[in-house]
Amino acid sequence: xxxxxxxxxxxxxxxxxxxxxxxxxSIGPGEVVGxxxxxxxxxxxxxxxxxxxxxxxEGGIEQRPGLTLAWQIQQPVRLDEMPLSGHDYLRYAQAxxxxxxxxxxxxxxxxxxxxxxxxxxxxAVWAILGGWADLVLLDEPTNNLDPQGQQxxxxxxxxxxxxxxxxxVSHEHSFLEQACDQVIDxxx
Amino acid sequence: MLTWDTLFxxxxxxxxxxxxxxSAVGVLLRLRNEWLAALGFAxxxxxxxxxxxxxxxxxxxxxxxxxxxxxxxxxxxxxxxNSVYALMILAGWSTTLLVAANTTLGSVFGHAMVxxxxxxxxxxxxxxxxxxxxxxxxxxHWLMPIVIRSRFFPGHDAANRLPAWRWQxxxxxxxxxxxxxxxxxxxxxxAFALVFIPPWLAFRKARNWxxxxxxxxxxxxAGYIAAFLLALWLDQPFGPVLVAFLLVVASVTxxxxxxx
Numbered sequence: 001x002x003x004x005x006x007x008x009x010x011x012x013x014x015x016x017x018x019x020x021x022x023x024x025x026s027i028g029p030g031e032v033v034g035x036x037x038x039x040x041x042x043x044x045x046x047x048x049x050x051x052x053x054x055x056x057x058e059g060g061i062e063q064r065p066g067l068t069l070a071w072q073i074q075q076p077v078r079l080d081e082m083p084l085s086g087h088d089y090l091r092y093a094q095a096x097x098x099x100x101x102x103x104x105x106x107x108x109x110x111x112x113x114x115x116x117x118x119x120x121x122x123x124a125v126w127a128i129l130g131g132w133a134d135l136v137l138l139d140e141p142t143n144n145l146d147p148q149g150q151q152x153x154x155x156x157x158x159x160x161x162x163x164x165x166x167x168x169v170s171h172e173h174s175f176l177e178q179a180c181d182q183v184i185d186x187x188x
Numbered sequence: 189m190l191t192w193d194t195l196f197x198x199x200x201x202x203x204x205x206x207x208x209x210x211s212a213v214g215v216l217l218r219l220r221n222e223w224l225a226a227l228g229f230a231x232x233x234x235x236x237x238x239x240x241x242x243x244x245x246x247x248x249x250x251x252x253x254x255x256x257x258x259x260x261x262x263x264x265x266x267x268x269x270n271s272v273y274a275l276m277i278l279a280g281w282s283t284t285l286l287v288a289a290n291t292t293l294g295s296v297f298g299h300a301m302v303x304x305x306x307x308x309x310x311x312x313x314x315x316x317x318x319x320x321x322x323x324x325x326x327x328x329h330w331l332m333p334i335v336i337r338s339r340f341f342p343g344h345d346a347a348n349r350l351p352a353w354r355w356q357x358x359x360x361x362x363x364x365x366x367x368x369x370x371x372x373x374x375x376x377x378x379a380f381a382l383v384f385i386p387p388w389l390a391f392r393k394a395r396n397w398x399x400x401x402x403x404x405x406x407x408x409x410a411g412y413i414a415a416f417l418l419a420l421w422l423d424q425p426f427g428p429v430l431v432a433f434l435l436v437v438a439s440v441t442x443x444x445x446x447x448x
Binding site: 050051052053068069070071072073076077079081083084085087088089092093094111124128137 | 219221333336337339340341342343344346347348349390391392394395396397398399400
């Protein structure tokens with residue numbers, strides 16, 4: 001069995017006080033793992049702890065030596081004026097992308113500040129999944145997405161299975177069931 | 189014709205190199221919403237140039253020293269937001285006026301720095317401008333992808349335990365160097381206008397990042413050449429002519445809708 005990329009053991013994390021935990025789980029190479037929990041239960045805090053942005057109170061996180069991470073925060077950074085095309089955005093995300101899903105093709109020549117919230121969200125997730133990281137952390141990637149956008153995202157995640165590990169948190173259980181190898185229920 | 193006299197070749201080339209460098213750095217400053225940093229570094233550069241002159245240190249060296257100290261101070265202090273730049277502006281303004289009020293040399297050079305006495309730029313300015321141009325080309329080649337990625341994917345460095353302070357300090361030092369050389373060469377407000385107005389227009393008009401750089405640098409250089417000739421022809425101080433020209437052209441162009 002290949003060595004896990006990341007193992008959480010009895011992890012309790014938060015900021016000034018604990019927010020979530022104890023949690024134990026592991027992510028192997030190429031696995032797409034979903035974490036489900038209600039809004040406000042601390043799912044984003046868990047991702048922040050993995051990204052070294054939250055305090056660990058108990059337990060710990062073990063990473064495979066040399067593990068590289070990419071972290072997509074809940075709302076992709078959106079400035080008032082962004083003179084970058086979709087192609088620019090992919091290039092600076094270091095995304096190795098050739099053929100975009102058909103629906104996304106027309107967006108790549110446009111300035112990213114002219115995209116809708118859902119279009120921009122999908123582009124951001126597609127860019128970060130095309131990068132070089134061994135493990136991609138996605139925080140509520142279905143935000144702003146209509147049903148068709150969610151379907152595209154689920155298909156993109158399916159194609160990542162076996163090639164790149166993904167840990168994504170969402171409050172939408174049906175989406176996680178559709179897109180992930182395994183779903184961990186934080187509420188349990 | 190007086191305009192193309194060799195007397196003006198050194199000032200013209202010095203200014204042209206400074207303009208190209210600043211308008212490129214300004215695009216990244218605007219992306220980081222740190223354009224006020226340029227005004228902070230310019231004020232520190234102006235103050236330290238005057239202090240330097242009082243002990244016979246060339247203005248361009250004194251300016252670079254003061255602005256670089258500001259960049260290091262910002263990096264060490266890990267300040268958030270624009271407060272640190274406001275402090276730099278106030279400290280630089282206060283020091284400049286006090287030095288100018290209490291020394292004859294300071295008074296003369298204080299006015300020169302505010303108005304922008306490009307036509308008195310000498311070989312030391314040209315050398316500094318050439319060094320700035322080389323540092324900008326090399327620095328931006330390394331820094332631009334990092335700065336853009338950090339802006340749109342802000343968790344990247346922390347998640348991978350990468351030392352972000354290195355590139356942040358390098359970018360601040362490049363900005364400080366640019367503002368110092370520019371303040372000593374073309375004047376304080378002209379330097380600030382070059383990092384603010386061309387990128388402001390470029391962010392509105394460009395269809396992609398490359399075009400944003402081309403518009404910013406192209407507009408800045410065209411404005412510089414026009415202001416250089418106008419100031420000579422009308423016998424006006426260079427700095428205010430450049431700022432006025434950039435403002436008028438950018439404002440007229442800015443009101444048109446931006447591209448899709």
